[in-house]
Amino acid sequence: MKNILILGGDMRFITVANLLRGDGFDVSVYGFKKSASFLPDIDFPSNLNEAVERCDAVLTPLPVTKDQITVFAPFATNEIYLDEVLSLMENKPFLCGMASEELKKSARKWGAHLIDYFESEYLTVSNCVPTTEGAVSIAIENTPFTIFGSNALVLGFGRVGRHLSKTLQALGADTYVEARKEADLAWIDALGYKKVPLAKLDNCIQNFDIIFNTVPSIILDAPRLEKLKKGCVIIDLASYPYGADVNFCRENKIKYILASSLPGKFAPQYAGKIIKETVCNLLFEEVFKSEI
Structure with a gap:
C-alpha cells in the first residue's frame, strides 16, 4: 500500500500528509488548498473519482463527519459526500475516525472496507x-x-x-x-x-x-x-x-x-503524528493479513 489519499481534515492532517510522504508513501490530498505547509511533492488532484481510483487506501479525518452526510473538510472549497466516496472504494481500506453505526452500515452497503482508527488503543492512550x-x-x-x-x-x-x-x-x-x-x-x-x-x-x-x-x-x-x-x-x-x-x-x-477534541486544537502536530503512526500500524496489519 504505497499510494495514500488524504480526504479532508483539519491542521492535524497537514502533519499526517507530510510524515507519510517522509516515510516514502505517495501522498495525495483532496479537500485542502495548495499551501507551503505541505511538502512540495504531495499531489493535489482536482477530480475525486480519479484520486480514489489511483490510491491504495483513503484516510479521512477524526471525526470523519459531523453531519453523517459529508466528510469533515473545513478547508475544502466544495462538499465531499461520504456515500460518493464509499461508492468508489471497491474494498480498498477506508480509514476513518469515530465512525457511527450509520456510516458502518453505509460502508457495508457499498462494499467498502471501513477501518475506524479511533478504536486503536495506541491512539486513545x-x-x-x-x-x-x-x-x-x-x-x-x-x-x-x-x-x-x-x-x-x-x-x-x-x-x-x-x-x-x-x-x-x-x-x-x-x-x-x-x-x-x-x-x-x-x-x-x-x-x-x-x-x-x-x-x-x-x-x-x-x-x-x-x-x-x-x-x-x-x-x-x-x-x-x-x-x-x-x-x-x-x-x-x-x-x-x-x-x-x-x-x-x-x-x-x-x-x-x-x-x-482537544488534541487537534492544542497540539495539532503531536496529534497528527499519533494519527500517522496509528494509520501506518493498521495498514501494515492489512498488508500482513493479505499475505497470509
Whole structure:
C-alpha cells in the first residue's frame, strides 16, 4: 500500500500528509488548498473519482463527519459526500475516525472496507497527553485561582481521567476522583487521590472549585448543579451527550466549558503524528493479513 489519499481534515492532517510522504508513501490530498505547509511533492488532484481510483487506501479525518452526510473538510472549497466516496472504494481500506453505526452500515452497503482508527488503543492512550495539557491550560485561563491548592474533581477514571488526575495532583491540587467500579475506586485510593463513589457525589459536590468531566453521560444534572459552589468552573472533555445539563448551566450562569477534541486544537502536530503512526500500524496489519 504505497499510494495514500488524504480526504479532508483539519491542521492535524497537514502533519499526517507530510510524515507519510517522509516515510516514502505517495501522498495525495483532496479537500485542502495548495499551501507551503505541505511538502512540495504531495499531489493535489482536482477530480475525486480519479484520486480514489489511483490510491491504495483513503484516510479521512477524526471525526470523519459531523453531519453523517459529508466528510469533515473545513478547508475544502466544495462538499465531499461520504456515500460518493464509499461508492468508489471497491474494498480498498477506508480509514476513518469515530465512525457511527450509520456510516458502518453505509460502508457495508457499498462494499467498502471501513477501518475506524479511533478504536486503536495506541491512539486513545497517546491522545491523553494533549487532552490533559489542553484541559489544564483551559483551567488556568478560566479561573481566578491557582490549580495549586484548589479542590479539583475528576469525573471518571478511564484513560483520560487517570492521566488528568495524575497531572492535577502533581500541580498541587487537592485531587478528588469519581468512579463507579470498585476496582477503579481501589486504584484511586492506592494512587493517593481522594475517592468519590458516584453514590456519594451529592454529599461533596458543593466543595469543588473546578470539575473536569471525562464521562459521556450526564452526571451533573440540575439537582447536582444547584449545589455547586459559587464560581465553580466545569470543563467538559467528553463527547456527546457530554456530562452536564448544558441548558441549566446556561440559564443559571454556571461557567461550563465544552472542551472535547482537544488534541487537534492544542497540539495539532503531536496529534497528527499519533494519527500517522496509528494509520501506518493498521495498514501494515492489512498488508500482513493479505499475505497470509
